[in-house]
Amino acid sequence: MAFLFALLILAFGVQAQEIGLVPESPENLGDWAKVVQAFRLYPTLSRSVRYEGPTLATQLWGDLALGQARYALLLGVTPQNVAELYVDLDRDNRITAGEKLSGTRISGGIAWTVSLRAEPSGGEPYDYPLQILWPEGRGYLFLVGGAPRAGEFRGRRIALVDGDLDGVFGTKGDFLAVDVDGDGKIYAEPDGHERFSLTESFTLDGESFKVQVFPDGRRMRILPAPYTPPKVPLIPGSPAPDFTFREFRSGENLSLASFRGKVVLLDFWATWCPPCMASLPGLLELYEEFHAQGFEILGVSLDESAEDLRRVIESYGIKWPIAFEGKRWDNSIANLWRVYQIPTAYLLDKEGVIRFRDLEGDSLRKAILELLSEPVVSEAPPPAADLPEVAFRPEPILELRVPEEVGVQEGKVATVFVRLLNTSPYLAEEVRFSFPDLPQGWKAEVPAPFNIPAFGEREVQIRIRPGSSLEKSFSASVRLSVDYHYCINDACFQMSQEEKLAFVLGASSAQSPSLPWWILALVAAGVLLSWLLFGRTLTVLSLVLVGLGVAALVFGIFWGQARQAQRIASVLCTSCVGIEEAKAPVAEIPQALLSEFQDFPKRAHLLVFYTPWCKSCPYAKDLVAQIARVNTRISYDFIDADEKRTEAETYGVIRSGRAVVPAIVVRETGKILFGTEDLARRILAALKEIP
């Protein structure tokens, strides 16, 4: 590493400038400087660490690496049911009572603050402040950190964040935030125009630069780079970046600028994205109502299949223009607008200026009305409003298993078996494989995109044809990238996971982790045979069957199926309980009932408890939102019962440790309504009970 830096210094010594960076509080930078990452805990640790504190009823362990420093974390629950967090601060592989952190209770969990020492290789150790959150009852923690450091370059603030929380600056996931426009505020949210990955260049006053970061983040070398156009800001108040597109149905070439003079909702969506589809009826309604007054919707579809898109357009009767490229997330407009999750929607005023982002329901209607009433002026745009809070990206949901080594031979096809386990209750959609850095001349045949259902597993075969000239001591490490998306409730996320595949020159073409199907086939054959045999042969067969049963069980445990079984059983089986399930995401309330809601004279506040895995919740949420739309005296809050367990417990939505959702609580009376059957009528009855 040092050698590399020396080389770089020699190469660019004349023009390079080195700046010092000092630790900065995330509060002075922005929410983006607080990196949140889920951190899994396990019943045991992969290395030996002794716990010498008071008795704990349950123990969950984690291993946190900050550079070369590794800290064992122990989350324990005492027999008195108090959660405690221990960190092996002195790293002596012994956790003592003195290493307990003092936590504070927060809504839905407990928070601890600790300052650890990161020891990046090739750099000086430094202090690493971390906040650790435990969502109560869960088998994981959230780490909040990033150890942001800030400095100044050409009079602009520049900050460096350890985005992957590994204690080493300069690794993948870390990012740079530069106050490019010099307004004193840095917009470095995931799609912010002042956020740069460490491989990107940034541009200040017409000059572009790239950075070389030292592992301890104390210094940064800034080098000139070929000119790169600056990223366009997408914050309210900035002009919307223009683009041209071919309209999906008419084939006509249009541009965003051609809609000047209209209030435009730029909507990034896809037919495979359920939250997008759930918002469609609302959009259709708004379009009907305001189109004549100068409101236009411009849909940018991230679909791949033109037929799917056409079918949806026809069945819903969508009239607004749609841009479609058939390239999913690689859509050029989505790239220009740095879209990283859908649905994403920007509301532009008649001047083509971004005014609002991601509005829904009533607030969207109000904003459209407000913008429609504005006269067309060509004066300066209104002052920029604050960006909405950007949620952190959720965790990857697939577990990848690849062979440790794959043997390749010249001209021969090698088969790589990859196993994927979906560890979540969500559907992993359009899983596809690619090799970003396959050696030149090599070819890979990857399977067509497929889905993996909740808790499901798949094994795929990837055929690799190596190049023709392999040296005797050939070995190569190649990245296998797995891309997919999944949807939780109101957002769909694109995920990309990587695993390294090691190729070596050798005869064994692949270490196939192929499943021992024969065990199950033999068990089945043995069971059938057992109905025909007598005497000692039956005895022998039974003993063989015991052996096969043990083999299947052990293999299943080794394969992670015991955990899979536990996960399946941990999600409340609504079929078993007889809870009304999966209604359409859009509620239809009879007109007579709607007018009764409209005339309801009192004030009421409804709390709608939902969870991401609940299929009926979108229906309940939509229903309550519709009710609140017709009567402004009725307000509501959507509460994730998984995240805010304490609140859910307080209102009686969680009992015996399981959340029953959707649940609607009338705050004034405390009355809880579960399920979705005849829900509108039951809500009305509950509202009438308010004194």
Added chain:
Amino acid sequence: MKLRYLRRGTQGLGILLGLFGITGIGMTHLIFPGLHCYACPLSVTVCPIGLLQNLVIAGSVPFYFLGAIALYGLALGRGWCGWFCPFGTVNDLLAFRKARFVRALSPLKILVLVGTVVAAWRLLDTWFCKLCPAASLTASLPYFAMGLAQPTTPFWIHMGTLAGTILGMVLISRFWCRYLCPMGALLSLFNRASFFGLRIRREKCTECKLCSRECPMGIDPYLEGNSSNCIKCGECVAACPNKALSLAFGFPGGSGFAPLRLFGARSRARGVSAHK
């Protein structure tokens, strides 16, 4: 009589394991060796039939599940139904009439099992769970009592299947276990090969049929012990005046572990005269 007390004890253990969540332990990795809903608020084990459906939906090759079922089956066979399963215990408690076995309906439970798997495979949903009376009893009713489930259509379907099953249990002893239980169907596959079973000393048997009268499953134990419908409960053992029948662990196929039957066919075991 002693055997029955022992059995009530192990059945009590089954209920205890089913409700072990009262200790505060959460869901474990263990598969329950009987029919007990994992949505039961106090459940700590995985329902085998619920798991089976989810595995089919998930497209997993169920090594862990089948390994566990094979080992359970080889250990006790349908002995689990007679000695452990809480829903079997409910059947026992309501067994007021030991009606003779309606043999033609016995393979229904195999159809239920196959239907459960096919429904999960084709419809991608846990259809058996929507109808399961064990779930009605241990999940729907507790959740309803806690005020968390509403009297909606799916809830009423659950209540309907529960009422129907209870009526069946009252009219025909072990009604559920005889005709409908998919878990019983799974375990019955291993009944002949299991290491626990009914042993008959042919020389002592007078074929008085007192055992048949006591059998809650309505079979003739002196002819069909350890057949797919024998739950090895031992009621026949207690009923035999000549102590010709006993329950024991031993090698399947070993001496005395007979008669051996293949579903409806008559016994072909040596030393057992099936015909008078």
